[in-house]
Amino acid sequence: MTTSTDLDEYERRFIAYTAEFDDVPDAAPLRLKVEHTFRVYDHAKRIVASLETLEAPHRQWVGDTAACRAAVLAALFHDCGRFPQFKHFRTFLDAASVNHAVLSFQTMRDRAFLQREGAEVRGLAHCAVLLHNRYSLSPKLNERARFVTEVVRDADKLDIFRIMVSYLTSALPEKDAVLLHVKDEPEKWSPTVVDDVLNDRIARYSDLRYINDFRLLLGTWMDELRFPVTRKALADSGLMDNVLEQLPDTPELRPALDVLRVKLAQCREAAGGKA
Numbered sequence: 001m002t003t004s005t006d007l008d009e010y011e012r013r014f015i016a017y018t019a020e021f022d023d024v025p026d027a028a029p030l031r032l033k034v035e036h037t038f039r040v041y042d043h044a045k046r047i048v049a050s051l052e053t054l055e056a057p058h059r060q061w062v063g064d065t066a067a068c069r070a071a072v073l074a075a076l077f078h079d080c081g082r083f084p085q086f087k088h089f090r091t092f093l094d095a096a097s098v099n100h101a102v103l104s105f106q107t108m109r110d111r112a113f114l115q116r117e118g119a120e121v122r123g124l125a126h127c128a129v130l131l132h133n134r135y136s137l138s139p140k141l142n143e144r145a146r147f148v149t150e151v152v153r154d155a156d157k158l159d160i161f162r163i164m165v166s167y168l169t170s171a172l173p174e175k176d177a178v179l180l181h182v183k184d185e186p187e188k189w190s191p192t193v194v195d196d197v198l199n200d201r202i203a204r205y206s207d208l209r210y211i212n213d214f215r216l217l218l219g220t221w222m223d224e225l226r227f228p229v230t231r232k233a234l235a236d237s238g239l240m241d242n243v244l245e246q247l248p249d250t251p252e253l254r255p256a257l258d259v260l261r262v263k264l265a266q267c268r269e270a271a272g273g274k275a
């Protein structure tokens with residue numbers, strides 16, 4: 001699909017790009033985005049490498065080198081818009097600034113990051129970057145673009161689990177930026193988000209008010225992971241167990257907790273190879 005030397009050039013290009021933002025004041029959250037990017041990129045490579053071990057529908061993509069390459073490149077550049085977003089708006093909150101996925105796509109296009117790629121790879125990668133943060137993907141999206149986008153979305157979510165869980169248990173200065181300014185009131189939660197859990201819906205960022213809402217949101221993401229290797233990685237990491245333990249164990253929240261425990265068990269079962 002790709003050679004490591006070939007990908008090295010893209011990695012260097014990305015690092016050089018992020019260095020342009022080194023003089024942004026209080027740029028610690030941007031340094032975390034660099035770290036996040038490389039983890040997402042590694043996860044995407046792992047997902048692509050796992051395709052051979054899978055059955056339909058994932059296995060059909062093994063021989064599609066353009067789609068697999070687009071997925072890996074999209075993962076590397078998926079959040080490049082976060083840098084100008086933070087520089088200009090001092091926040092990662094899209095609702096208070098710009099849609100960072102659109103900005104990432106525009107940045108990739110305007111800077112011609114994928115100029116050396118053919119139109120096919122470039123188009124698929126741009127599409128995946130543009131759609132990586134959508135609440136859901138349109139049923140009209142063609143299968144190939146969906147596959148590429150889902151690799152990026154799975155890889156992204158897996159690392160967001162790690163970031164959020166670490167911030168939910170610590171009090172680092174970047175906490176506000178990372179937790180998107182929710183209130184740290186450990187006994188509270190929003191009924192709307194609990195309803196989402198009980199009805200198998202993905203919670204929306206815009207509904208989050210309290211730190212527990214974030215924990216519940218992460219729980220609703222378990223069903224969204226499309227690839228067995230991602231589900232296995234999440235289950236093996238123990239991150240979700242940690243999240244569930246931190247939710248208040250009260251009679252009102254217990255039904256939601258039970259739903260999330262079942263979903264986590266399903267992630268473990270899915271780890272065998274079938275999606």
Ligand SMILES: [Fe+2]
Pocket residue numbers: 078079100101132133156
């Ligand atoms: Fe993103």
